[in-house]
Amino acid sequence: MASNVSGKAFDRSLLKRMLRYIAPYKGVFWGAFAITILLGSLGTARPILTQRAIDNYILKGDAPGLLNITLLILGVLLVESIFQFLFTYAANYLGQSIIRDIRLQLYKKITHFKLSFFDKTPIGTLVTRAVSDIETIASIFAEGILVIFGDLFKIVVMVGAMFWFFDFKLVVISLSVVPILFIATRWFQKAIKKTFSDVRNEVAALNAFVQEHLSGMNIVQMFNREKAEMDKFKVINNRHRKANIRSIWYFSIFLPLIEILSAISIGLAMGYGGYAAINSFDSQTLQMFFYEVMGWSTAEMEQQITIGTLLAFVMFINALYRPLRQLADRFNTLQMGMVASDRVLKLLDNNDAVEPEGSAQLTEASGKIEFSDVHFAYVESEPVLRGVSFDVNPGETLAIVGATGAGKSTIISLLMGFYPYQSGSVKLDGIEITDLSLGELRKQFALVLQDVFLFSDSIFNNISLKADIPKEEIVKAAEQIGVDEFVKELPEGYDYNVKERGQMLSAGQRQLLAFLRAYVTNPPILILDEATSSIDSHTEQLIQRATDVITEGRTSIIIAHRLATIQKADKILVMDKGQVVESGTHETLLAENGYYTKLYEMQFKEREAI
Incomplete structure (x- = not known):
């Protein structure tokens, strides 16, 4: 019963089917959806308010104005915290409710399978499907779809805000490494897909072996098979370890790469922006040329990169790379959930294993x-x-x-x-x-x-x-x-x-x-x-x-x-x-x-x- 999650189209169809389970909880889903959009929008407020606090109040020695804007920043933080709590609760409530429904549906289906199905299927495998695989599916909704959308929306909002509020050339130079990040993310997503399928296969094999041998422990001990069965367990356990290490290997490459690209972006921003700020360098020559070529208005272009602007921009880069960094984990979570859902849905779709039923009624037999x-x-x-x-x-x-x-x-x-x-x-x-x-x-x-x-x-x-x-x-x-x-x-x-x-x-x-x-x-x-x-x-x-x-x-x-x-x-x-x-x-x-x-x-x- 190995997974067949392979191919973009198949993933989409599988995801669409999983989304059908949201129907009874549409209110919770759309509520969480609205909150994630609001959180993405609020993420731009703190860097801009920080810039205003430095340039307009700290550097000018305006204490009353600084107090007011500080209270405003704290208010934004409080609002973000409240909505983050509501989003986390709603997303996890949605995930737990859906897996409760799926687990009930799956258990009911299993109880109607033919005995010949159980003759061929290890009990440990079915336990894995009904317990840990379904638990993994919860992450599709609690940590996958909504959170990934929120991160993507936040990335779009952040990039748009950076181009809107900051020097064009500063943004282009600082984000010049982002294409490399997207290429690396795509590579990581493809590479990790098979390793997660292997991990779930080995978990099922491990559960099946442990369940079977715990049930038959008296036979194992009676025939002095402890060492022989231990050797078999070592082989299965080692396969499980290797499958996990393969997935860890991809993470060990991808996560440091994100950190390096994030550091490079901040370095480019500090280098270019810092030089411009220190020397009062007019950084708009290239931007002016670009705007004139495109026929855009240059009336609202920033005239100078300030210390507050530079600090706010670094905050934007950190806020941008945070969802980019987490996106790998989100896709990891989503992919594991998709592998698990593929296994569970195959079991739910297995109508060949269901006992056929007639329609005739017999209230009480005479015994002929x-x-x-x-x-x-x-x-x-x-x-x-x-x-x-x-x-x-x-x-x-x-x-x-x-x-x-x-x-x-x-x-x-x-x-x-x-x-x-x-x-x-x-x-x-x-x-x-x-x-x-x-x-x-x-x-x-x-x-x-x-x-x-x-x-x-x-x-x-x-x-x-x-x-x-x-x-x-x-x-x-x-x-x-x-x-x-x-x-x-x-x-x-x-x-x-x-x-x-x-x-x-x-x-x-x-x-x-x-x-x-x-x-x-x-x-x-x-x-x-x-x-x-x-x-x-x-x-x-x-x-x-x-x-x-x-x-x-x-x-x-x-x-x-x-x-x-x-x-x-x-x-x-x-x-x-x-x-x-x-x-x-x-x-x-x-x-x-x-x-x-x-x-x-x-x-x-x-x-x-x-």
């Missing part, structure tokens, strides 16, 4: 499930299901068994619409599941997985998932399936925080909470996917009790590793290499002395050996 000749492959050349067909009647319990990789869990993924099947038919209550909206489809199911995911929150919130379910109802349900006993033993009971992924609880306790979570939703269809494969015998008895309670009166599908837990099932499907090889009850399958019998005898011998 039909699979007819279903074929599916995660990778096109590697089929996982090969013509699977079966049906489950309302209220029945279907068990699916088979070796690892036989396609058991894939059947559940297709039934819940997590992946699209290539051919065949999957129906719920006679309706093709692709014709149902995903919300309507998935609210018919409650799913209990082998690997239970719990949020870093209280047990109550993990059970209710913050839905409007009374606590009394959850406690009653916990008592019915035998979960209440262990919850009450915890320090804060149902308010106990289980921490990230439920690490404060055992595997069996997490599994029991998953059963409770499924039970309180009261689904028409219950799915248990290897829910008893990694727990002790005592917890297995509790879960078996819970299973009996929550499967009563509803359609249930149980993917089982331990065959002892499914002997009461109404129907058992035996899967092998993506196909249904046997089907029937526990007794009929044992009587056939086939694949199921071999699985059963193998597990029986394993238990005897234990």
